[in-house]
Amino acid sequence: MSQAATAVALTLPADQPQTTHTATRALRAQTLSDLTVTMKGEAFASASYNLFGTEADREAHPATGKLFRATAQTELNEHLHQAAALAGVVGTNAANLRQAINGETYEHQVMYHGFADQARNDGDPEAAKLFTEIAADEGRHRDAYRTALTVVTTGRGTIPTPPKADTVPVPAGLPKVKAARTKANLDTAMHGEALAHAKYMLFAARARQTGNPALAHLFEGTAGVELHEHFASEAVLAGLVRTTKTNLNRAITGERNEATTLYPRFAKRATAVGDEAVAGFFRDTAADEAKHATAFQQALNQLH
Template identity: 50%
Template structure:
């Protein structure tokens, strides 16, 4: 699930604090919706796991595109299948345990809170730090994304008023334009370690927003709100295909496919042998038996992913040697 061995893992309290802010469900959701019967330590581990699974989904989609560009259709299919596992199985299971998705109203309040934080605090701060470090391209991108997030917040605020009865669902805005960005493989394009760390934080935030909004879109469809589902789906696509992609190039997220496979193997192996077993043990000790079983199963899945990636790499290297 996690990228590039230790390089792409969470680095420091600031990163974890930012992701925790983005991952916490809206406080207004009901206790049963939030899954308050889960111990705090289990909830923290599940939030961290969800962030990693969302990031893995977005990263592996990017790795799949790179494999396709290198003429490796089987590896591209493998990355895409694994990306789907991370989102549709692992993230979804963990989200159910934590009660991440509530009512449409609580989901909208959570979304407005997150978009507001990114627009007014996170990206503005990142831009100032990048400008001071001489990373002008990154600073410009951070400011552009902050403006986008402010626009998203305004649309979701209108949507909340609409479903609250002020104007009806017909007033939910769906005019979200997506401009997909191709991720360029290569080394980081910034000089400051702080800028690079901020890019990595932002990548996880955008990946998490993408996953959450797809989940919130499903909830909106269940409640019969087609326009709200469309708003969430289109915004989710902006977060991954535009914001994530733009910053992935700056951060040097994608390399050649053999390098991507090696790093995927290292990350999946670490999660299967260390991270998820540790989370499962803590959940079991806290009395969260269901969560412990889900976390253990996820760890086994990650080892299966590692084996599949290892087989793919061995096949590529065998063909190169022949």
């Protein structure tokens, strides 16, 4: 599916929610689950590759930095957007706000508090502090979205001012946590923050398309916090960014897994239940990821 096709799928009248690829039958639950896994993975790859590109520039490997950033854009603007269109992620402004409220509520009330408790018990106080701070942020995001939903549904009131991200730099370095459970929770959190950023940018585009720039600004501002503050802070503790050689090796491993194992399995499952359009997407994306792996391998071979 082309980027143009995705743009069309995301441009619908204000009162018409986005549908899945067929008007006659909803996607099977497993297919939707696989699309969600795909979106999390592609969002995480995009966010990670942008950081890897910055590190490559710092190490004086500009061509590799450019490759990382270009691949990051493909993962986000093609693969994730296509998966979101097939899954019907973007709906009306009200539906998008409700989806955002549900996600922020879970992170505020359940996920991050749980992660903080576990990190504290496992001897990772720095992670516990970060998780607690992010939980509070997500509560504020939820409250802002609730206010915005009231404005959208009643026509009364004012859309809240968008939050501003406190951008966190992510230098190369080892993990700053010790417990395996904390490391796993940081990975889960980073995938969630990357996906939230990507979805909120799609929701912002819908809001702007439907003549609501204030709501678009709210989604965009919150997306910036999720990526440049939350994801970045978690990436520092997780030691996400290493040397460019290590970053390339990790990228190659991930792309090859998607090309040879993950997406072919998803395609097979989608075909088995008759979700052919999604199966085709998975096959096409697998082919793209194989090309990414080859490009990253070539970049690795050229490192001095």
